[in-house]
Amino acid sequence: MFVPIRLDVPSFPPGIPQPEIVRIAPAYPDLRKRLLRRDTVAEATGRRQGERPDGSSTDNREDTAKHSLRLSTLLHRSATSGIVRAMIRNRVSPHRWILNAVAPCVMLVLVFASACATRKPAEPKPLPPEQAQAFFRGARDPRQFWLTVYESDAGPVVTGGNRLHAERFAHMPFVSSRSSTLPLLEIRGRHPTEYAALLDTSSRGSWVDFDTARAVRATPIAPPLITKHAEHVADPNIGCLSVISTIRLENLRVESALFYVRMVDGPLGPLLRNVPTDRKKERKRAPAPLEASFVLGCDWIKSFAFVQIDYPNRSVAFSSTRSYTPSEDHVIAVLPLREKNGIFAFRGTIDTEPVIFLLDSVGDYELAMARPADTRARRVTVGDLVFRNTDVVPLDEHHLGLPDHPRIGRKLLEHYRVTFDRSQRLVFFERPK
Numbered sequence: 001m002f003v004p005i006r007l008d009v010p011s012f013p014p015g016i017p018q019p020e021i022v023r024i025a026p027a028y029p030d031l032r033k034r035l036l037r038r039d040t041v042a043e044a045t046g047r048r049q050g051e052r053p054d055g056s057s058t059d060n061r062e063d064t065a066k067h068s069l070r071l072s073t074l075l076h077r078s079a080t081s082g083i084v085r086a087m088i089r090n091r092v093s094p095h096r097w098i099l100n101a102v103a104p105c106v107m108l109v110l111v112f113a114s115a116c117a118t119r120k121p122a123e124p125k126p127l128p129p130e131q132a133q134a135f136f137r138g139a140r141d142p143r144q145f146w147l148t149v150y151e152s153d154a155g156p157v158v159t160g161g162n163r164l165h166a167e168r169f170a171h172m173p174f175v176s177s178r179s180s181t182l183p184l185l186e187i188r189g190r191h192p193t194e195y196a197a198l199l200d201t202s203s204r205g206s207w208v209d210f211d212t213a214r215a216v217r218a219t220p221i222a223p224p225l226i227t228k229h230a231e232h233v234a235d236p237n238i239g240c241l242s243v244i245s246t247i248r249l250e251n252l253r254v255e256s257a258l259f260y261v262r263m264v265d266g267p268l269g270p271l272l273r274n275v276p277t278d279r280k281k282e283r284k285r286a287p288a289p290l291e292a293s294f295v296l297g298c299d300w301i302k303s304f305a306f307v308q309i310d311y312p313n314r315s316v317a318f319s320s321t322r323s324y325t326p327s328e329d330h331v332i333a334v335l336p337l338r339e340k341n342g343i344f345a346f347r348g349t350i351d352t353e354p355v356i357f358l359l360d361s362v363g364d365y366e367l368a369m370a371r372p373a374d375t376r377a378r379r380v381t382v383g384d385l386v387f388r389n390t391d392v393v394p395l396d397e398h399h400l401g402l403p404d405h406p407r408i409g410r411k412l413l414e415h416y417r418v419t420f421d422r423s424q425r426l427v428f429f430e431r432p433k
Helices: 029-045 061-089 094-117 129-137 210-215
Strands: 004-006 021-023 148-152 155-159 169-173 184-188 194-199 207-209 227-229 238-249 252-262 294-296 306-310 315-319 331-336 338-340 343-350 353-359 367-369 376-382 385-394 417-421 426-430
Touching: 207 210, 207 238, 210 252, 338 353
Parallel strands: 194 294, 207 252, 367 385
Antiparallel strands: 004 021, 148 155, 169 315, 184 194, 184 238, 207 294, 227 238, 238 252, 306 315, 306 417, 331 426, 338 343, 343 353, 343 376, 376 385, 417 426
């Protein structure tokens, strides 16, 4: 017994004609028996399925559902058998059919994998005006965060931010590549998401990119709306002073943290100093972002009793209220902590000429000047520290600002443990333990 069923099967591979009529072959004896038994029962009782003995019709939805499921199963089996018979009729190899069906999927997966592997960091682009206006509309009065704003000759000054709990300490390893001495750390907001932060002593303020600012719910403060340009690097984009409720350095919490949100759609760009910040894959932990989302500047360091950058041991220590006591056996130089334009500065000499140096914890150079007379300085002194035959680079080569003062870069500092003690107004240079 054969039951003709019309099918529309759109998923046949190329080269195989699509059958319009597929017959259920006697290869399914159980189906044939069921059909015969149904006809026999109908003839013996004298009524069709769905009729009561008195001849009235029934509305048995359960039987209808069972028959629909049975029909779906028959259609599936019929389509499968039709594909196989069509392959045999046209002498198509099963291997070739599988290849034709799977090859496009494999190619699609390879294309997506290649795109992910070659993905580059997004380039900064101007922030859409409506997006910037929406961010500014979320501004709150600074008094809601227990902040005080007053005017000065240098512009608005904000006090009461970056609040710390007493007697707290954090010791954090670098997360940059093991072959690098770049002070790159991992910090968190209120949620456990980790962000890469660059500790830059040449930056007067602290910065965050726009996407991260929204993720950690940074809130601009106004009135007045405080904006500024970065001074330590050449960057035409402005930043808007905002408050982040909590920043965590391990178990140390910074409340009402102040950051300038860079009003650009993309990463921090020049604020990252064009220094590679990725870490190697041999670390067991998950890789850090290719680019830092935060820059921690001098205003951040000044909030702590002391901050220590241990370059040889690749770590940074933060203390909230306790001052630093150095080891006398390891101290090389102790200098008074001065400031120029809100940035840490020191007196010294370049080839016997007195100068005021700025300290650059990130700079990938030894010494940088605005207009160097030579590419090498014979003798550079900072207090009791003496550096001989020091390489000198122009500030423009690294797109740096503040041209009035030369900078001592990370290439000279990476041999020491440098401690900024705000409570004692001192800077300690020590040999590593």
